[in-house]
Amino acid sequence: MFRLFYSFVFLLALPMALLNSYLKGRPFPIYRNRWREHFGLFDYDSSDKTIWVHAVSVGESLAAIPIIRRLMKEHPEYAIVVTTTTPTGAERILSALGDSVKHLYSPYDYPWVVNRFLTKINPCLTIIMETELWPNFMHFCRKRNVPIIVANARLSARSARRYGWLPIPTHRRLFQSVSCFACQNEGDAQRFKQLGALEDKVSVTGSIKFDLQLPVNIDSKTREIFSPWKDAEFVWVAGSTHVGEDEPILSTHRRLLDEGLNAKLILVPRHPERFDSVSELVEQRGFKFARRSKDGSLKSSSEVFVCDSMGEMMYCYKAADVAFVAGSFIERGGHNPLEPAALSKPVISGKHVFNFADVYKNMVQANAAQLVSKEELFDVLLELHSNIEKRELMGRAGLSVVESNRGAVTKTIKILNRYLNGRGSEEQTH
The missing domain is CATH 3.40.50.2000 (Glycogen Phosphorylase B;)
Incomplete structure (x- = not known):
């Protein structure tokens, strides 16, 4: 019931979302030409081996790049779709990775949009950077038995309190939809557990931001x-x-x-x-x-x-x-x-x-x-x-x-490999 109510309220907010996209696209004319992607309207040749990496803006994109590079190196058989919410995040992904990944703007969290998006890209694994837990994203990934990994996961005390405003069954189900939280530190891990994440689904891998690489030039x-x-x-x-x-x-x-x-x-x-x-x-x-x-x-x-x-x-x-x-x-x-x-x-x-x-x-x-x-x-x-x-x-x-404090990328890749090598699917909680 909560998800249906949420979807209805989100639908009422659609005009504001469109206005925000228009304003956000003023410095980026190309972004305005790609607004349809927010509704799952795009061309993509789906594969049985597609990894979906979702970032939001610049910070999450920068954290995602070393993960994606390692995945491409160790698992070249997988296609990688990267979604961002903002054009600045898109710019970072495209400047760093170019055509080696398929970049799309993230779908709005409406049931029919998320369903269309998932049908088109057909992911076998979803990686969410930091914390971007949208109810319909989570629901339909779970329904399709797609493992969800939250990489570089963080949850401030303020954000945890906001999630706590939701009915307990709702936020427990949301957090228990995740196959693994790869957390930045022990404080983040404890907050995820307090909100319902299962003990054995939470790991502390450190912050990927420590693994940053300086530009060669x-x-x-x-x-x-x-x-x-x-x-x-x-x-x-x-x-x-x-x-x-x-x-x-x-x-x-x-x-x-x-x-x-x-x-x-x-x-x-x-x-x-x-x-x-x-x-x-x-x-x-x-x-x-x-x-x-x-x-x-x-x-x-x-x-x-x-x-x-x-x-x-x-x-x-x-x-x-x-x-x-x-x-x-x-x-x-x-x-x-x-x-x-x-x-x-x-x-x-x-x-x-x-x-x-x-x-x-x-x-x-x-x-x-x-x-x-x-x-x-x-x-x-x-x-x-x-x-x-x-x-x-x-x-x-x-x-x-x-x-x-370096080493978070390697620890995160070890977790992802469990799922890509077929040993993590039995660990999911649906």
């Missing part, structure tokens, strides 16, 4: 982009900013300049639809600035560089002396601090980092990261500007955290 590409700033005294980056964060970041940068520092700021908005508005804000605040989209516009005199491009965050982190990881001054939950840590950069974030609570806990304990308020940001940056030794110590500590 990280040094040359960074020099190419940031050569006009090669003699800059102090460069800091604010990565993945959201609405409400750019203003205090720019105010802090203005204070650094007013102190007489030859400071440079790399500002990276999280979403493409904000590129223009953020650039306008920088201009309104009176900074000498450049945009990545305007080739050759970065000058030694530029005070702010707006990186309005996709897939170049790591180059921005590489160019910086200090990394501020955004999505953390607001209640967004933070973004991945391991990318700058892997580059031996000291990490600063706001205090709303519940999406990466365990990662930040490890990094703060290792003196690799600092959590600050908007008011504290200036003082911390000023100290790190003058204390090069502290920057280096924080950077080395961050790299050590990354290196000591």
Whole structure:
């Protein structure tokens, strides 16, 4: 009954979903031409050996890529269909994997749409990245006896409370539809169990984000982009900013300049639809600035560089002396601090980092990261500007955290192999 009620309510929300897709597609004209895929309308030559990997946006896509590469290497006989919800996630998948996978936009969670989608791709295994448990996805995979693995699984305390609002039989059935949760840490594992996941279906494999690989051209590409700033005294980056964060970041940068520092700021908005508005804000605040989209516009005199491009965050982190990881001054939950840590950069974030609570806990304990308020940001940056030794110590500590926690991809692949080799099907709970 709950699933029918849910489907009815979701149907009422269809106009809003379509409007959201339209707005989301403004910076991506190709996305607008593919809206039918959300309704399971696409061409695909189905195979008895198809693996469906579902990601949502950029973060989940980045975590999925090393898993997919290992699957293609170890199981070349399988076709792989990758779905994403957002065009930014699609961009990451296509730029990394190209035509080696079939990319589709994820089907809306209506019974007839999900049925059509599953009939067309005919998966023998479904891999969901992190936590994206939609009732009809789960129901029809279970009905078709398709194993569901949640890889790099995470469930914050806040999300767990929201699932707890559902009737107990409902969330128990939802979580018991999963063949295996491959969790990032013990806290996530315990929360899944508390919501009904069976004890023997939950494993702790670690976070795939620790297994990130640096771009092979990280040094040359960074020099190419940031050569006009090669003699800059102090460069800091604010990565993945959201609405409400750019203003205090720019105010802090203005204070650094007013102190007489030859400071440079790399500002990276999280979403493409904000590129223009953020650039306008920088201009309104009176900074000498450049945009990545305007080739050759970065000058030694530029005070702010707006990186309005996709897939170049790591180059921005590489160019910086200090990394501020955004999505953390607001209640967004933070973004991945391991990318700058892997580059031996000291990490600063706001205090709303519940999406990466365990990662930040490890990094703060290792003196690799600092959590600050908007008011504290200036003082911390000023100290790190003058204390090069502290920057280096924080950077080395961050790299050590990354290196000591690698291995999640290999552990996850071992779980997937049980199902692909035919030994996991009897373990499903339906």
